[in-house]
Amino acid sequence: MKRLFKSLFLVSACAILALGVVGCGEKKEEKKAEAPAAAPAPAGPKTIVFASDATYPPMQYMNEQKEIVGFEVDVIKAAAEKGGFKAEFKNVAWDGIFGGLENGKYDAISSSVSITDERKLKMDFSEPIMAIEQMLVVGTKEKATDLAGLKGKSIGAQIGTTSYFVVKDVKGFKAVKTYDEVGLAMEDLVKGSIQAVVADSPVAVEYTTKKYADKIKIAGVLKSDKVENIGIAVKKGNKEVLDLVNKGLAAIKADGTFDKIKEQHKMK
Amino acid sequence: MSATSAPSTLPIVDIRHVSKSFGALKALNNVSMSMSLGEKVVIIGPSGSGKSTLLRSINKLETVDSGTIIVDGLDINAPATDINKLRMELGMVFQSFNLFPHKTVLENLTLAPMKLKGMSRAEADEMGLKLLDKVGIMEKAHVYPSKLSGGQQQRVAIARALAMSPKIMLFDEPTRALDPEMIGEVLDVMVTLAREGMTMAVVTHEMGFAREVADRVVFMDHGGIIEEGTPEHFFKSPEHDRTKLFLSQIL
Amino acid sequence: MSETRIIDVGEGAAIPSKTDWGLFNAWTISIVFAISTIFYLIVFEPAPYKRIILYLSDGVIITFEVTIISIICACIIGLITGLGRVSKNKAINLLASTYVEIIRGIPLLVQLFYIYYALGRLLNVHDLTAAVIAMSVCYGAYMGEVFRAGITAIDKGQSEAARSLGFNTKQTMFLVILPQAWRTILPPVGNEFIALLKDTSLVSILAVSDLLRRGREFSSETFLYFETFTMVALVYLVITLLLSKGVSLMEARLSHYVRH
Numbered sequence: 001m002k003r004l005f006k007s008l009f010l011v012s013a014c015a016i017l018a019l020g021v022v023g024c025g026e027k028k029e030e031k032k033a034e035a036p037a038a039a040p041a042p043a044g045p046k047t048i049v050f051a052s053d054a055t056y057p058p059m060q061y062m063n064e065q066k067e068i069v070g071f072e073v074d075v076i077k078a079a080a081e082k083g084g085f086k087a088e089f090k091n092v093a094w095d096g097i098f099g100g101l102e103n104g105k106y107d108a109i110s111s112s113v114s115i116t117d118e119r120k121l122k123m124d125f126s127e128p129i130m131a132i133e134q135m136l137v138v139g140t141k142e143k144a145t146d147l148a149g150l151k152g153k154s155i156g157a158q159i160g161t162t163s164y165f166v167v168k169d170v171k172g173f174k175a176v177k178t179y180d181e182v183g184l185a186m187e188d189l190v191k192g193s194i195q196a197v198v199a200d201s202p203v204a205v206e207y208t209t210k211k212y213a214d215k216i217k218i219a220g221v222l223k224s225d226k227v228e229n230i231g232i233a234v235k236k237g238n239k240e241v242l243d244l245v246n247k248g249l250a251a252i253k254a255d256g257t258f259d260k261i262k263e264q265h266k267m268k
Numbered sequence: 269m270s271a272t273s274a275p276s277t278l279p280i281v282d283i284r285h286v287s288k289s290f291g292a293l294k295a296l297n298n299v300s301m302s303m304s305l306g307e308k309v310v311i312i313g314p315s316g317s318g319k320s321t322l323l324r325s326i327n328k329l330e331t332v333d334s335g336t337i338i339v340d341g342l343d344i345n346a347p348a349t350d351i352n353k354l355r356m357e358l359g360m361v362f363q364s365f366n367l368f369p370h371k372t373v374l375e376n377l378t379l380a381p382m383k384l385k386g387m388s389r390a391e392a393d394e395m396g397l398k399l400l401d402k403v404g405i406m407e408k409a410h411v412y413p414s415k416l417s418g419g420q421q422q423r424v425a426i427a428r429a430l431a432m433s434p435k436i437m438l439f440d441e442p443t444r445a446l447d448p449e450m451i452g453e454v455l456d457v458m459v460t461l462a463r464e465g466m467t468m469a470v471v472t473h474e475m476g477f478a479r480e481v482a483d484r485v486v487f488m489d490h491g492g493i494i495e496e497g498t499p500e501h502f503f504k505s506p507e508h509d510r511t512k513l514f515l516s517q518i519l
Numbered sequence: 520m521s522e523t524r525i526i527d528v529g530e531g532a533a534i535p536s537k538t539d540w541g542l543f544n545a546w547t548i549s550i551v552f553a554i555s556t557i558f559y560l561i562v563f564e565p566a567p568y569k570r571i572i573l574y575l576s577d578g579v580i581i582t583f584e585v586t587i588i589s590i591i592c593a594c595i596i597g598l599i600t601g602l603g604r605v606s607k608n609k610a611i612n613l614l615a616s617t618y619v620e621i622i623r624g625i626p627l628l629v630q631l632f633y634i635y636y637a638l639g640r641l642l643n644v645h646d647l648t649a650a651v652i653a654m655s656v657c658y659g660a661y662m663g664e665v666f667r668a669g670i671t672a673i674d675k676g677q678s679e680a681a682r683s684l685g686f687n688t689k690q691t692m693f694l695v696i697l698p699q700a701w702r703t704i705l706p707p708v709g710n711e712f713i714a715l716l717k718d719t720s721l722v723s724i725l726a727v728s729d730l731l732r733r734g735r736e737f738s739s740e741t742f743l744y745f746e747t748f749t750m751v752a753l754v755y756l757v758i759t760l761l762l763s764k765g766v767s768l769m770e771a772r773l774s775h776y777v778r779h
Contacts, residue, residue, distance in 0.1 A: 094739075095735050095738075095739040098739070098742055099738075099742075099744045102742075118740075118741075122742050156726065159732075159735055159736055159739055160735075160736070160739025160740060164736075164740075165740065168740075175728070177646075177726045177728065178726060178728075178732065178735075178736050179726045180724060180726075184636070184726065185726075187636060187639075188639075188726065191639045191640060191643055192643050193639070193643065193645065193646060327683055329679055329682065329683060352682075352685050352686065352687045353685065355682065355683055355684065355685040356684070356685035358683070359683075360679075360680075360683035360684075362676060362679065362680060364674075364676050366674075366676035366677060366679065366680035367680075368677065368680070368681075368695055368699075369699060370698045370699050379684075379694065380684040380685060380686065383686070383690060383694065384684070384685050384686065425680075428684070429683075429684070432684060432685065438683075
C-alpha cells in the first residue's frame with residue numbers, strides 16, 4: 001500500500017514538474033513572438049495606460065467578461081479615437097492609485113477622480129469631464145435627510161474619496177468608517193452595521209435604483225458652495241498625455257459624442 | 269474510608285481468569301491469583317512474562333480483556349465502580365519514579381491528599397513531612413525532584429503513594445532504573461513498610477528482598493503463573509523446569 | 520492510520536542570541552532603533568509626523584484591543600481544541616480534528632470576509648466583533664495544534680502516576696499535565712501571539728479603524744505615503760517587540776524547574 005502511494009506521488013510530482021516546464025517554455029515563446037510586433041509601435045498612435053478602480057458602477061466596473069466598462073470608460077475610449085491615442089485600462093485599488101501614478105506605474109487615472117485643490121498640488125488634471133454631487137444614502141426607513149439628522153449614528157464612505165472628506169471632520173457621529181470599495185460600504189448599510197453612506201451622485205443613483213432599490217434610498221444631496229468636477233489625473237508635468245486627453249475630450253464634447261454616451265448611460 | 273471494607277476471610281485482591289493481549293502478543297493468559305490483607309507477594313519472572321501487566325491491571329492502569337479483578341470487595345471493571353476512589357486505596361510506585369517535576373518534593377506528597385481528601389495545607393504538610401522523615405529525606409522537602417538522586421526520587425515516590433494512606437502498595441520494578449549503590453536505600457524503605465504490616469505486591473528482580481520479605485513468591489512466564497509458594501520452598505526446591513532455569517540464570 | 524504532525528516547539532518567541540552581549544542584542548537594538556526613530560521624527564519633523572502619530576493613535580488602541588481579546592479567545596479555543604484532539608472520546612476527537620482541518624484550509628483573509636460579509640446578512644455582527652471572532656477562530660485552530668503537541672510531549676508516566684493516586688482525567692490534565700505542558704507550549708504559542716498581532720492588520724478590510732486603516736486613510740488623503748507607512752511600520756514594530764519581550768519574560772518565569 002505504502003509503495004503504491006509512493007509511486008503515485010512520484011508520478012504526479014513528475015507530471016506537475018513537466019507541466020510547469022512546458023508552461024514556462026510556452027510563455028517564453030509567446031514573449032518572443034510579441035517582441036518584434038511591439039517594436040514598430042512608435043509609428044502608430046501613442047498608448048496611454050489609464051488606472052481605474054473598477055469597483056465603481058456605473059462609472060467604471062468589471063463586467064462578467066472581466067473587462068473594465070462603464071460611463072467614464074466609454075468617454076475615454078471615444079476621446080482616444082478623436083484625440084489620436086490608444087487607451088488601455090488597468091484595474092488598480094483606489095487607496096494606492098495616486099501613489100502608482102507618482103511612481104510611473106501608469107500614465108493617467110480614469111476613475112471618477114474629483115478635481116480638488118489638494119490633489120492639484122500633487123498631480124495635473126484634464127479639463128473637467130462632468131460635475132457631480134455628494135449624496136447621502138440611507139435605509140428606506142430612515143427619516144433623516146441631511147447629516148445633522150444622523151447624529152449619533154455610524155456613517156461610511158470609500159477611503160480616500162471626497163465623499164469621505166466631506167464627513168470626516170463632522171462631529172457628532174458615532175463612527176465614520178472607511179471602506180476599500182464603495183460597494184462594501186453599501187453592503188454594510190444594507191446589513192445595518194452603519195446607517196448612512198456618502199457617495200458620488202452617479203454611484204448613489206446606481207445603487208439605490210438598481211442593486212438595492214428596495215433596501216436603500218437617497219436621503220438628499222450634501223450641499224456645497226463649490227462645484228465638484230471629475231477629470232483625468234496625470235503625473236505632474238506630463239504635458240504630452242494631458243494634451244492628448246484634453247484634445248480628445250474637447251473633440252467629443254464639440255461633436256456631440258459625449259452627450260450621446262451620457263444618454264446611453266442615462267446620466268443626468 | 270467510604271469503600272466497604274471486606275471481611276477478613278475474603279481476599280483483598282482476587283484476580284480470576286484474567287487475559288489481556290497487546291495486538292498479537294498475549295500478555296496475560298487466564299491468570300488467577302489472590303492476596304489477603306497484610307500479605308506480601310513478590311512477582312518474579314523474565315521480562316515480557318506479563319508480571320508488570322498483571323500488577324498494573326490491579327489498579328486498572330491496564331484494562332483486561334476478560335476475567336474479573338476484585339479489589340477490596342469491588343469489581344474494578346464494573347461500570348458502577350468508582351475507579352478513582354478505589355485507586356486512592358492502591359498506592360503505586362513506578363520503575364521511572366514519575367514524580368511531578370513542577371512540584372516540590374513536599375508538594376508531590378501533599379497534592380493528592382489536599383485535592384482528593386480535602387485535607388488542609390497545614391495538615392497535609394505535617395503528614396508529608398512525617399512521611400519524608402520516614403523515608404529519610406526530610407531535608408529535601410522544598411527542592412524540586414530534578415535536584416534529587418534516583419534513589420531519593422524513588423523514596424519520595426514511595427512517600428507520595430503512602431500519603432494517600434493506601435491499603436495496598438503496588439511496586440512495579442522500583443529498583444530497576446537505579447544505580448546499584450542506590451538500590452539498598454529504596455529496599456530498606458520497602459522492608460520497613462513490610463514490617464509495619466502493609467499489604468504489598470512487588471514486581472522485582474531483587475531475590476534478596478523476595479527471600480527476606482515475601483510471604484509468597486509468584487513466578488510468571490509467557491503470560492501465565494508457572495509456580496508459586498513460600499520463599500523457602502520456592503528458592504530451595506522449585507518444582508517446575510522453567511522456574512529452575514530462571515533461578516539458575518538470575519542467582 | 521493516525522496522522523502525526525510535527526510542531527516546532529523548540530523555538531522561542533524572541534530570537535535568542537548565541538552569545539550574551541548584555542544590552543547589545545537584537546531585541547534591544549531593534550526597540551531602541553524603533554522608539555528613537557519615532558521620537559526623532561515627532562520632535563524634529565513634527566510637520567507630517569506629529570500629525571500622523573496623532574491620527575494613528577486611536578488605530579493603535581484598536582489594534583491592541585483586537586490583539587489582546589483575540590489572543591485570550593484563541594487561547595481558550597486552542598486549549599479546548601487541543602484537549603479535544605487528545606481526547607479518547609472519538610466524537611470529540613473527530614470534531615476537534617475537523618475544525619482544525621477546515622480552519623487551517625481557509626486563508627484568514629477569506630474567513631474575515633466570510634464572517635463579516637457572507638454571514639453578515641444572517642447574523643449582523645459588529646465589525647470589531649467579527650474581527651475578533653475571525654482571528655480567534657483561526658488562531659484557535661493553530662493554537663489547538665500547539666496545545667496538542669505540548670500535551671502529548673509530556674511523559675505517559677506522569678498521567679499514570681496521577682491516575683494511580685486517584686485523580687480523574689480532568690484533574691490529571693489540569694493539575695499535572697498542563698502545568699508541565701506550558702513550558703513546551705509557551706514558545707510556539709508566543710510565536711502565534713506575534714503572528715496574530717501582525718495578522719490583525721488584515722481586519723482593516725472590514726473597515727475596522729485599526730492602525731493600518733488609519734494609516735491608509737491618512738495617506739490616501741494627504742498623499743504622504745512614505746511618511747505615513749514609515750510611521751505605521753515603526754509602531755507595529757514597537758508593539759511586536761514589546762509583545763515578544765512579554766512572552767520571553769513569561770517563559771523565563773516558567774522555567775524555574777528543570778525537567779528530569
